[in-house]
Each structure stands twice: as C-alpha cells, then as structure tokens.
Amino acid sequence: MNLGRVDLNLLVYLDVLLRERNVTKSASILGITQPAMSNGLRRLRETFDDPLLVRTSEGMVPTERAQELQPMIREVIGVIEQAVEPSTDFDAASSDRVFRIMTSDYGEATLLPKLLDRLHVEAPDVVLDILTPSDMSFLEVERGQVDLVINRFDSMPQSFHQVTLWRDSFSCLLSAGNPIVDDFTLDSYLQGNHVWVSKTGMGAGMGLTPKDTKRLGWVDEALTRIGCQRHISVFTRHYQSACQLAQSKSLIVTIPSKAALQAQEGNAGIVLKAPPFEIPPFELKMAWSPLLQRNSAHKWLRRTIVEVAKAVEEEAAAGGAKS
Numbered sequence: 001m002n003l004g005r006v007d008l009n010l011l012v013y014l015d016v017l018l019r020e021r022n023v024t025k026s027a028s029i030l031g032i033t034q035p036a037m038s039n040g041l042r043r044l045r046e047t048f049d050d051p052l053l054v055r056t057s058e059g060m061v062p063t064e065r066a067q068e069l070q071p072m073i074r075e076v077i078g079v080i081e082q083a084v085e086p087s088t089d090f091d092a093a094s095s096d097r098v099f100r101i102m103t104s105d106y107g108e109a110t111l112l113p114k115l116l117d118r119l120h121v122e123a124p125d126v127v128l129d130i131l132t133p134s135d136m137s138f139l140e141v142e143r144g145q146v147d148l149v150i151n152r153f154d155s156m157p158q159s160f161h162q163v164t165l166w167r168d169s170f171s172c173l174l175s176a177g178n179p180i181v182d183d184f185t186l187d188s189y190l191q192g193n194h195v196w197v198s199k200t201g202m203g204a205g206m207g208l209t210p211k212d213t214k215r216l217g218w219v220d221e222a223l224t225r226i227g228c229q230r231h232i233s234v235f236t237r238h239y240q241s242a243c244q245l246a247q248s249k250s251l252i253v254t255i256p257s258k259a260a261l262q263a264q265e266g267n268a269g270i271v272l273k274a275p276p277f278e279i280p281p282f283e284l285k286m287a288w289s290p291l292l293q294r295n296s297a298h299k300w301l302r303r304t305i306v307e308v309a310k311a312v313e314e315e316a317a318a319g320g321a322k323s
Contacts, residue, residue: 173246
C-alpha cells in the first residue's frame with residue numbers, strides 16, 4: 001500500500017465507524033452528511049480490500065479484518081490526538097466527570113469504599129456510576145461506553161489493556177455456634193451445608209444447580225480435583241448476602257479472603273477458618289478499552305485505583321496476620 005495515496009481522514013472515519021457500527025450515527029458524530037460517510041466507507045473498503053462492515057439482522061457487524069484493524073487504528077488516532085491537542089493534565093479537584101465502572105459485588109465491597117474515601121478528598125465532585133457484570137457486555141467496554149471493568153476474568157478481548165490489582169486466596173466463614181467450628185476438617189466441611197457465591201463474569205447470569213460442577217467455579221473445581229463434592233444449600237450472586245448467611249449455625253461460606261476478613265471484622269458471631277483443602281488463588285484485574293488508553297482523566301483514575309488497591313492489599317495482609 002502506497003501511504004502517499006491514503007487519505008488519513010479515512011482512518012478517522014474508520015475509527016468512528018468501528019466504534020458506532022452505524023453510518024448515520026457516525027456521520028452525525030463527525031459532522032458530515034450521510035452520503036459523505038457512505039462514500040468514505042466505500043473508499044475504506046477499496047483501500048483495505050475488505051468489506052469492513054457487513055449489514056446483518058443485528059445491524060452492521062465488523063469483519064475479521066476490521067476487528068484486527070480496530071485496536072491499531074485507535075492506537076494511531078490516539079497518538080495523533082495526543083500530538084495535536086494541548087498538553088493539559090486532568091484537574092481532579094475541579095472535575096465533575098462521571099466514570100462508569102463495572103465490578104462484581106466482591107470488588108464493590110472490598111475496593112470501592114477505600115476508593116470513595118480517596119475521591120472524597122482529591123476529587124469531591126467526581127461521580128462513579130457502578131454497573132454489575134450482568135448490566136453490560138465486552139462490546140460496550142470495547143466501544144468505550146464503560147470506563148473500566150474490575151473483576152476476575154477467565155478471558156477477555158486481546159485488544160483490552162489490563163492490570164492486576166491484587167491476588168486473593170479463599171477463606172471460610174462459619175457461625176461461632178456452628179457445631180463443626182472446633183472440628184473443622186475436610187470431612188466436617190463436606191458434611192456441612194454450603195452457600196455458593198457467583199463466579200461473576202460478563203453478561204446475564206444463568207440459573208445453577210448443585211449438579212453443575214463444571215460451571216460452579218474455583219471452590220468446586222478444587223474439590224473435584226480431589227474427588228469430593230460439597231452440598232450446596234443456597235445459591236447467591238452477592239458476597240454481602242453470603243456473609244450474612246454465614247451467621248446461620250448450619251451454613252458454611254467459602255469466599256475470597258479479603259471479603260471474608262471484612263465480614264468478620266467486629267463481628268464476634270462469625271469465625272474465619274482456612275479451607276481444609278487447597279484452593280488456587282485468583283487475580284482481581286482492571287481492564288479498559290484501547291479507546292481510552294491515552295485519555296488524561298482515565299489515566300488519573302487508573303493510577304488512583306492501582307494506588308488504592310495496593311493500600312487495601314496491605315491492610316488485608318495486616319488483618320490476616322492478626323487473625
């Protein structure tokens with residue numbers, strides 16, 4: 001391809017088209033007519049020798065080639081934007097920006113309280129719009145409609161940027177009045193009644209039964225590896241509900257240690273125990289779209305969250321050492 005013959009404005013068109021997947025809406029965003037946008041798409045197809053966007057019953061869908069191009073095009077546009085725009089830092093103290101963050105109940109309970117404390121001091125007018133995993137899809141994140149996703153992920157699009165906030169182990173919560181609290185062994189664990197807490201991913205959740213061992217997540221996968229299975233009495237998608245259920249004298253709750261330590265703190269009615277079998281630790285990750293990689297406000301938020309996560313981890317380590 002002869003770069004001298006490529007209209008760089010077309011890359012801007014393509015960037016918006018792949019994000020919006022709608023010719024009319026893309027034209028409106030760029031301030032051009034729909035025929036001009038359609039003509040731009042025609043020229044892009046000729047330039048890349050690919051349809052790029054194909055009309056289907058679900059709207060305009062990018063081709064495989066377009067999906068490969070999107071992060072590269074966004075990277076190029078981002079560099080150009082950074083080069084031509086004034087070099088100004090994000091002023092958190094005066095900003096009233098709304099940041100949309102998708103996180104699970106686990107992340108909301110363990111990370112967000114400390115983050116809000118930090119924002120109250122440094123950015124009092126910044127607003128957080130917290131979404132649950134079932135509220136959205138990776139596509140909405142990829143388009144930059146959501147600022148950040150904070151969760152445990154089995155997989156995510158390769159174009160996403162990501163960072164690990166912390167690693168967490170698992171702990172068990174029991175009522176101080178539970179008959180097995182002083183004889184907490186694998187046998188007594190398996191004979192007890194358990195609360196299952198969702199291994200939350202993206203998209204709407206599905207109903208589960210105790211027989212769905214392949215879909216139940218880390219705890220049950222660890223038990224399967226040693227040829228065991230626990231008796232699940234309650235399924236819940238909320239860690240806070242699970243922690244309340246731990247006060248029942250007949251239930252055992254196995255959840256990430258940071259959430260368990262938080263639930264036990266100041267509650268003499270709940271006892272924290274190490275699981276009587278090995279459960280591999282997991283990573284809490286923060287991920288975002290390449291569309292937002294160079295945004296100064298976004299960089300400030302990411303940096304702040306990383307710093308808060310480090311403080312939470314240090315506090316949890318100190319609490320674990322005491323217990």
